[in-house]
Amino acid sequence: MKPIEAKNVDVYYGENHVLKDVSMSIKENTVTAFIGPSGCGKSTFLRTLNRMNDYIETFRKKGKVYIDGIEIYDRKVRVEDLRRKVGMVFQKPNPFPKTIFENVAYGLRIHGMTDKREVNERVEKSLKQAALWSEVKDKLSKPALSLSGGQQQRLCIARTLAIKPSIILMDEPASALDPISTAKIEELIHELKEKYTIVIVTHNMQQAARVSDRTAFFYLGELVEYDKTSEIFTNPSKKQTENYITGRFG
Amino acid sequence: MNKIRRNRLIDSAFKYVGVACTGFGIIVLAIFLGDILLKGIARIDWDFLTNLPSRRAHRAGILTAWTGTAWILGLTAIIAIPLGVSAGIYLQEYGKKNRLAHIIELNIANLAGVPSIIYGLLGLQIFVRMLDWGGSLLAGAFTLALLILPIIIVATREALKAVPNSLREASFGMGATKWQTIWYQILPAASGGILTGIILALSRAVGETAPLIVIGALAYVPFVAETPMDEFTVLPIQIFNWVSRPQEAFLVNAAAAIIILLAITFVMNGIAVYLRNRWQKKVTW
Numbered sequence: 001m002k003p004i005e006a007k008n009v010d011v012y013y014g015e016n017h018v019l020k021d022v023s024m025s026i027k028e029n030t031v032t033a034f035i036g037p038s039g040c041g042k043s044t045f046l047r048t049l050n051r052m053n054d055y056i057e058t059f060r061k062k063g064k065v066y067i068d069g070i071e072i073y074d075r076k077v078r079v080e081d082l083r084r085k086v087g088m089v090f091q092k093p094n095p096f097p098k099t100i101f102e103n104v105a106y107g108l109r110i111h112g113m114t115d116k117r118e119v120n121e122r123v124e125k126s127l128k129q130a131a132l133w134s135e136v137k138d139k140l141s142k143p144a145l146s147l148s149g150g151q152q153q154r155l156c157i158a159r160t161l162a163i164k165p166s167i168i169l170m171d172e173p174a175s176a177l178d179p180i181s182t183a184k185i186e187e188l189i190h191e192l193k194e195k196y197t198i199v200i201v202t203h204n205m206q207q208a209a210r211v212s213d214r215t216a217f218f219y220l221g222e223l224v225e226y227d228k229t230s231e232i233f234t235n236p237s238k239k240q241t242e243n244y245i246t247g248r249f250g
Numbered sequence: 251m252n253k254i255r256r257n258r259l260i261d262s263a264f265k266y267v268g269v270a271c272t273g274f275g276i277i278v279l280a281i282f283l284g285d286i287l288l289k290g291i292a293r294i295d296w297d298f299l300t301n302l303p304s305r306r307a308h309r310a311g312i313l314t315a316w317t318g319t320a321w322i323l324g325l326t327a328i329i330a331i332p333l334g335v336s337a338g339i340y341l342q343e344y345g346k347k348n349r350l351a352h353i354i355e356l357n358i359a360n361l362a363g364v365p366s367i368i369y370g371l372l373g374l375q376i377f378v379r380m381l382d383w384g385g386s387l388l389a390g391a392f393t394l395a396l397l398i399l400p401i402i403i404v405a406t407r408e409a410l411k412a413v414p415n416s417l418r419e420a421s422f423g424m425g426a427t428k429w430q431t432i433w434y435q436i437l438p439a440a441s442g443g444i445l446t447g448i449i450l451a452l453s454r455a456v457g458e459t460a461p462l463i464v465i466g467a468l469a470y471v472p473f474v475a476e477t478p479m480d481e482f483t484v485l486p487i488q489i490f491n492w493v494s495r496p497q498e499a500f501l502v503n504a505a506a507a508i509i510i511l512l513a514i515t516f517v518m519n520g521i522a523v524y525l526r527n528r529w530q531k532k533v534t535w
Binding site for chain 2: 050052055057079080081082083084087088090092094095096097106107109110111156159160163
């Protein structure tokens with residue numbers, strides 16, 4: 001049973017057919033990169049995996065999406081439980097306007113953890129996992145928004161890790177950051193993949209090549225090619241893929 | 251003259267026009283305030299604040315008037331705040347954005363502009379007559395609550411709208427329910443705007459005269475109200491009453507009472523502005 005499986009997924013925003021018959025499965029403890037030009041549907045597909053598209057009024061879907069074997073659009077599925085298992089990190093860091101501690105503790109509180117000692121332990125552990133602990137351990141009660149952009153993004157990763165997901169979705173997590181912060185995030189992804197299954201949408205092909213095990217190339221709503229990263233970037237089987245990675249368009 | 255010179259001329263001319271208009275407003279206000287202060291400030295003393303009204307001007311005080319204003323403010327707040335904020339939250343966060351919702355939004359904004367005396371008539375029929383509460387504090391408070399409800403609802407909605415969606419996304423992305431997101435993230439972030447709106451709405455209620463006269467707030471109330479069912483008067487009505495008397499001494503009383511009313515209004519508005527500035531500084535998206 002793969003952690004993520006999509007079967008013949010079509011997505012419409014009203015009349016707009018944004019994803020066309022996408023099928024793929026993602027293995028545990030791998031990093032998969034979604035690449036493709038703007039508007040090709042990669043972010044849409046990512047958001048379909050944790051039902052964040054539910055908030056768009058005109059969203060319609062066909063086909064099936066399975067997370068750990070459960071069809072997530074089934075009526076009986078509690079979307080809050082799904083999102084605990086499938087965490088998301090957004091493009092622009094969006095920490096809550098609260099203290100650093102509360103940012104990480106928020107997820108624990110809303111999912112019912114009340115024991116103070118446990119919360120403290122989990123917060124520390126998550127901040128360590130996100131490689132942020134040493135930088136913030138003396139100022140946990142300072143506002144999260146006083147951190148730099150790169151630190152804020154690692155904070156967002158920490159708060160996602162705190163609730164122990166099994167899958168982490170990242171929507172262009174480093175595109176708003178400077179090169180050094182980007183490098184830190186990429187290093188983090190490399191460490192995290194031992195315990196988590198990671199899917200990352202990126203515009204940066206070098207990043208995809210550095211960071212991922214498999215890569216999926218989307219174009220105009222279709223999944224054109226999905227293969228080992230090394231294959232995609234050195235020996236792509238589709239002409240469109242080759243054109244994109246060599247920069248002929250996109 | 252050529253275009254460039256003309257534009258420069260218009261630019262500096264407008265500056266002077268702007269200063270003149272602003273100055274005009276400020277000068278008129280200053281004259282009014284100065285006049286009131288001159289007439290009334292000497293009259294304000296402890297007796298004035300603690301005496302009941304009287305037919306003798308030098309013995310008359312505003313005790314019943316300002317306690318009435320305090321009562322009305324308190325009761326109106328208790329009724330209007332929970333109703334208004336809840337309605338605002340529901341309409342903004344839970345309501346579907348369809349045609350009906352749009353019509354409701356439009357009509358609530360319209361209600362905020364309805365002349366207050368109409369609310370007085372509404373209150374007279376429903377609270378005073380149908381529910382048989384008479385010209386009591388309760389009837390007055392409910393009437394004013396209806397009056398300021400649209401203001402609070404609109405202020406709540408605007409404050410909620412100003413919270414960026416990235417905050418909601420972050421919260422939902424972590425598996426929070428809608429209510430958890432609203433209670434733990436959105437309301438705290440919007441609280442400054444909501445509070446400011448509440449204070450401004452209440453400061454409007456403090457000055458309302460017509461609807462209270464219509465529902466039967468009396469002009470001559472020689473006792474302090476003790477329960478919500480008691481009859482009452484408020485500062486604006488007391489002022490109105492005194493201004494209508496021919497004796498000079500009562501005009502002095504009126505001026506003094508106006509100063510008190512202005513002080514209350516300025517303090518409330520000042521608190522609202524202070525809170526709004528503090529909130530805007532704290533919240534940096």
